[in-house]
Amino acid sequence: xxxxxxxxxxxxxxxxxVHTVAAVVFLYILLKILKRGxxxxxxxPPAPPCWPLIGHFHHLISGLPHHNLAKIAEKYGPxxxxxxxxxxxxxxxxxxxxxxxxxTQDHIFASxxxxxxxxxxxxxxxxxxxxxxxDNFREARKIFTTExxxxxxxDSFQDLRRxxxxxxxxxxxxxxxxxxxxxxxxxxxxQFMSLSTRMLYGKDGRAHSKQLVEFIRILTTTGWFVVEEYxxxxxxxDPSGQVKRLKNLGENYFHLMDSVIDQHLKENSNSNSNxxxxxxxxxxxxxxxxxVQVKVLLLDILLAGGDTSPDTIVWAIAELLRHPDVMERxxxxxxxxxxxxxxxxxxxxxxxxxxxxxxxxxLRLHPIGAxxxxxxxxxATKVAGYDIPASTRVMINLYAIGRDPKVWxxxxxxxxxxxxxxxxxxxxxxxxxxxxxxxxxxCPGMNLALVSVAYNIAQLVHACSFSLPEGMTGLDVDLxxxxxxxxxxxxxxxxxxxxxxxxxxxxxxxxxxSAQ
Ligand code: HEM
Numbered sequence: 339x340x341x342x343x344x345x346x347x348x349x350x351x352x353x354x355x356v357h358t359v360a361a362v363v364f365l366y367i368l369l370k371i372l373k374r375g376x377x378x379x380x381x382x383p384p385a386p387p388c389w390p391l392i393g394h395f396h397h398l399i400s401g402l403p404h405h406n407l408a409k410i411a412e413k414y415g416p417x418x419x420x421x422x423x424x425x426x427x428x429x430x431x432x433x434x435x436x437x438x439x440x441x442t443q444d445h446i447f448a449s450x451x452x453x454x455x456x457x458x459x460x461x462x463x464x465x466x467x468x469x470x471x472x473d474n475f476r477e478a479r480k481i482f483t484t485e486x487x488x489x490x491x492x493d494s495f496q497d498l499r500r501x502x503x504x505x506x507x508x509x510x511x512x513x514x515x516x517x518x519x520x521x522x523x524x525x526x527x528x529q530f531m532s533l534s535t536r537m538l539y540g541k542d543g544r545a546h547s548k549q550l551v552e553f554i555r556i557l558t559t560t561g562w563f564v565v566e567e568y569x570x571x572x573x574x575x576d577p578s579g580q581v582k583r584l585k586n587l588g589e590n591y592f593h594l595m596d597s598v599i600d601q602h603l604k605e606n607s608n609s610n611s612n613x614x615x616x617x618x619x620x621x622x623x624x625x626x627x628x629x630v631q632v633k634v635l636l637l638d639i640l641l642a643g644g645d646t647s648p649d650t651i652v653w654a655i656a657e658l659l660r661h662p663d664v665m666e667r668x669x670x671x672x673x674x675x676x677x678x679x680x681x682x683x684x685x686x687x688x689x690x691x692x693x694x695x696x697x698x699x700x701l702r703l704h705p706i707g708a709x710x711x712x713x714x715x716x717x718a719t720k721v722a723g724y725d726i727p728a729s730t731r732v733m734i735n736l737y738a739i740g741r742d743p744k745v746w747x748x749x750x751x752x753x754x755x756x757x758x759x760x761x762x763x764x765x766x767x768x769x770x771x772x773x774x775x776x777x778x779x780x781c782p783g784m785n786l787a788l789v790s791v792a793y794n795i796a797q798l799v800h801a802c803s804f805s806l807p808e809g810m811t812g813l814d815v816d817l818x819x820x821x822x823x824x825x826x827x828x829x830x831x832x833x834x835x836x837x838x839x840x841x842x843x844x845x846x847x848x849x850x851x852s853a854q
Contacts, residue, residue, distance in 0.1 A: 380725030383428060385419040386410055393421030395568075402821045404708040407431065408738040417722050423568030425451070427712075427731045428721070431738040433745060433769035435722050439713065439732055440769070440777035443721065448778040449714040451731045454564045454573070458584035459557075459591065465634035467642055471716060471778075478635060482782045485620045486537065486639070492786050494614075496684050498536055499790060502529045503797055508849050510802070510835040519807060519832040522655060526648030526794070533790075534643050538636055539602055539618035549594050557587060558645055558823045595633040641823070643783050646706050647790045649826040653704035654696060654795050656831055657752045659804065659812040664754060668692055672800040678839050681847050682796040684789060690796060695754035697792050698764050701740075701773035703752060706824040708737035710775050736772050737825070745770045764788075801844075805834040 388394050397420075398406050407429050410418055416432030430436055439447045449471040450456070456468030463469045466478035485491065506529045513520050528544055531554060535543030543550045564580045566573040576582055602618055615623075617639075621632045658665040671692045676682050687693070713732040720726065741749040746756070762768045765784060766776035774781035781787070798804075806815070820828040837844060845851040 380727070381723070383417040383419040383722070383724040383726075384414040385421075386414055388421055391423075393423055395422055398422075402819060404735055404737040404821065404825070407709070407733070407735050408741075411735065411738060417724060419724075423565075424570055425568050425731055426727065426729075427733060428726060429733045429735060431735040432742065433739055433772075436734050436739060436772060436776075437769040438721055439734065440766075440772075440775065440780075443719060444777040446715055446717055446719050447713045447732055449716050451712050451714040451729075453712075454567050454581060455562055455584060458581070459588040460634045460637065461630045464631050465638045466782075467638045467711065470714070478638075479778075479782065481620070481624070481635070482638075486617045487782050487786055489785060492789060495533075495537055495786075498533060499684070499793060502533050502536075503794060504847065504849055505529070505532075507797070507801065507835075507844075511837060511844075511849070514835045517834065519834050521830045522833055523648060523652045523827065523830060526651050527645060529794075530648045530790075531640075531644055534639055537617065538639055539598065540613075540616045541598075543598075547594070547598070549590075550598075553587070553591055553594060554640060554644060557591075557641065562823065591637060592630070592633055595636060596629075599629065599632065639783075642781075643786070645824045645826065646783070647787050647794075649706050649824045650700060650704065650787070650791050651794045651798075652827050652831055653706075654700040654791070655798060655804070655833075656815050656817060656827060657700060657703070658696070658799065659806065659815045659831075660817075661752055662812055664696065664752070665799065665812075668696055668799050672796060676800060678843070680843060681839075682793070682800050684793055687789065687792050687796065690792075691758060692754065693792055693796055695757035697788065697795065698757040698762075698771070699752060699754040700791075701764050702746075702771045703740060703750075704825065705736045705740055705773035706826065707773070707775070707781075708735070708821065708825040710734045710736050710772075711779070713779065734772070734775070736775065739769070740771050740773070742770070801837070801839055802835045803838040805836070807832055 386394060386397055389396055397410060407418075408431060411429070411431035416430065417435050418429045418431075420427040420429060430439060450463065450468055452463075452470075453468055456463045456465075460468045464474060466475065466482060469475040469478060506525050510520050510525060531551070532542045532544045535541055535546075535550075564584070565578045566576065566581055573581060599618070599622070603622070606619070618632070618636070621627055621635060627635075658668065671690055672682065675689050676686055710733065713734070715726055715728055715730045715732065717728045718726065740746070743749050762770060764771050764773050765788075766772060766774055766780045769776065774784040774787070806812070815831065816829055818828040820826050841851045
């Protein structure tokens with residue numbers, strides 16, 4: 339829910355006539371009375387002051403939502419009750435309470451609330467990301483974890499990752515040779531989009547389909563905040579225009595994927611080769627999956643697996659540029675373990691302890707899913723001694739948890755040393771740092787993300803030297819955030835990339851080696 343989205347809400351409110359306002363206020367009061375009847379008694383978590391009609395929305399109007407919610411938590415405590423229009427929301431900002439939600443009471447909180455985005459683009463939550471806790475969830479999760487994201491499958495994509503990183507590096511060096519800067523996020527997004535579609539259906543979607551590239555760009559850059567989700571009685575009138583926009587976007591995607599699937603089936607029937615099955619083959623062979631379901635499962639990966647790793651890599655490089663001592667130590671580790679006569683390989687990653695610490699520290703400070711994906715309670719329960727009714731949305735402020743001063747010493751400081759010789763990991767067993775969340779809904783792409791992120795950072799730091807635009811030093815690299823599909827760096831990180839190792843090393847790895 340970024341600033342522009344809140345401006346959208348204000349715009350919608352401003353455009354209402356007196357009659358509309360009166361009708362809405364009436365409906366609001368009615369809703370409140372009904373709700374009070376439903377949640378008769380109980381001790382709710384503390385709540386900041388609330389306004390009629392919009393509830394607590396005004397606390398989120400300016401600034402970034404995860405920052406605002408962290409400030410509210412500082413004042414009202416680690417579990418807070420918010421009314422956002424008609425939706426009841428609990429926001430959790432401490433590791434202890436996150437553990438209660440994601441472990442002790444995972445069976446109650448592992449569902450998803452209904453969402454307009456899920457309805458319009460994901461066929462009413464027929465995918466995994468938006469699916470409530472039901473048989474569809476269990477089946478989708480199983481197919482992801484066994485057929486696409488298992489360790490064996492991840493290993494089988496190693497050559498692809500090497501190939502696509504080489505393409506990225508080649509392009510960056512060509513630009514560097516011509517003294518042109520590259521936007522790191524841009525080339526990383528391109529790499530991961532090509533990689534995702536190759537993993538999913540064996541084709542480089544970026545190279546093959548301009549429409550797909552455009553669709554992903556629109557989906558990830560436009561606001562996801564839909565006013566009507568919080569004021570459901572407005573949905574038929576669609577005052578923000580978001581409902582129609584998402585519906586059109588969904589229809590475009592389904593159409594686009596139809597042609598990808600048709601083409602895939604045609605090529606399969608024409609080919610007598612015994613190529614290995616890809617994920618689309620597996621999905622199409624599932625007799626109980628409809629075509630719509632196949633399309634929304636593919637969209638989960640295009641979306642959840644698309645920007646997440648590249649944006650994390652950009653954060654890591656930005657932090658390394660701001661901390662030359664950390665950059666130097668990482669380069670020294672890479673030079674000691676790999677040497678300067680070859681490029682990094684994925685087998686090297688487990689020997690690179692400091693690199694692993696850099697990855698963890700980046701994820702602690704910059705969890706790209708800052709507020710996770712909303713959870714939803716399926717029955718009434720108690721958390722931290724408070725009564726939480728059924729059908730309550732739960733947001734876990736993963737960003738605030740990673741920076742909790744009660745847990746982390748000097749929490750704002752980028753200091754990978756805190757993870758060296760420490761048992762704390764980022765894989766969901768230690769609730770002090772939860773970039774991938776934990777429990778039944780934990781990110782199923784975690785192991786793939788961890789290897790891809792570590793590999794790309796290692797390659798960039800070992801094989802490339804970075805220069806910033808003239809007059810800039812590392813300290814001028816800003817850490818301003820943008821809150822959208824991912825919590826990414828707001829301003830582009832423009833870099834001039836040159837070769838750091840002897841030229842023949844790149845030649846041996848199949849890259850062209852024109853003089854610098
Ligand atoms: C640095 C990279 C990534 C981070 C930090 C990250 C983080 C997250 C988080 C916080 C969630 C929400 C968990 C919850 O609801 O409690 C999530 C869900 C999900 N992630 Fe990731 N993710 C990353 C990369 C990936 C990748 C590479 C893929 C797939 C290729 C992926 C696929 C998914 C899916 C399908 C879900 C929905 C799971 C469900 O609803 O059961 N993610 N991720």
